[in-house]
Amino acid sequence: MKTLPVIVIVCVVMTLTGADAPPEAKSSDIHIAKSQLIKRSTHCPGWSEYNGRCFIFIPTHMTWARAERNCQSLGGNLASVRDVFEYQAIQKVIWSSTYDYPESWVGGSDAQEENIWLWSDGTPFHYSNWCRGEPSHYNHVQRCIEINYGGSKCWDDVQCYIRLPSVCAKKKISIISTMKTLPLIVFVCVVLTLTGADAWSCVIRRYRYCSGWSRYKGRYFIYIPTPMTWARAEKNCQSLGGNLASVRNIYEYHKIQWLILHKTHRQQQAWIGGSDCQQNGVWLWSDGTRFHYSNWCPGEPNNGQRAQHCLQINYGASKCWDDVQCNVHRPSVCAKKIR
Secondary structure: OOOHHHHHHHHHHHHHOOOOOOHHHOOOOOOOOHHHOOEEOOOOOOOEEEOOEEEEEEEEEEOHHHHHHHHHHOOOEEOOOOOHHHHHHHHHHHHHHHOOOOOEEEEEEOOOOOOOOEEOOOOOOOOOOEOOOOOOOHHHOEEEEEEEEOOOOEEEEEEOOOOEEEEEEEEOOOHHHHHHOHHHHHHHHHHHHHOOOOHHHHOHHHHOOOOOOEEEOOEEEEEEEEEEOHHHHHHHHHHOOOEEOOOOOHHHHHHHHHHHHHHHOOOOOEEEEEEOOOOOOOOEEOOOOOOOOOOEOOOOOOOHHHOOOEEEEEEOOOOEEEEEOOOOOEEEEEEEEOO
């Protein structure tokens, strides 16, 4: 009983700072009637809320890559779509702004490798709603997803450089909604303490160690020695719960280099998550974070033969960054957030 106040405080702090509730405390996703699918968000002013995320329609016509950059400036990404209910919610957001269903960008693209579709926010690509005969990859230049295409208002692949409106999405952040779970979190922690259970089981999902991964500044990193194309390396990282690594500063880059050196005893060239496949010169990270830091070698990126659009590290004598064809095979570095 002496530890009870401490345990309660720890659990309260973890809840208020966004720690996950125990699995038993999470409510299941419940799809509701279409009239209630989406509502104006009190957590994201000017946005509409559905199933833990906020959505907004951007009427300005932009290329896919510029639309993604714009969504990032608003704290989100071009929308990923997880199921048919979410697609209907997105269509309703567009309708409420335009009273129509104009063709619009969402975050899907296979620009790095044909038929390997990826979402710009870094989430796995499971659901799709293609129109009949799509994606067609006409002339091998249609690599980005527009929605509301044709009479069926379904999905089509189209050139990434055409200009369309877009839909952005971002996670809902709410202290109020977190506070609603506080009594339950405290109750569970108290029960665990009184019954002799390990009180730290309340927080273990947040701090558990990822075997084989290296921890640095709120993320885990792992070196994958198997050579793969950039897109297949990204898919592999997603299967491990992460993405190809983004790099936020020189210290993080040195950490990644050390990880490779530790595993291979040399500075092996490797994929990380940068790409400008959708629009030359507009570099994006595959995990959806903003591309601020870079460490290009002199004269790079040069888009050699107009075909170099993916980012490899440890290039040349300076062990800096180079753009290279996305279909070459390289080892890779994955990263994921500490949950």
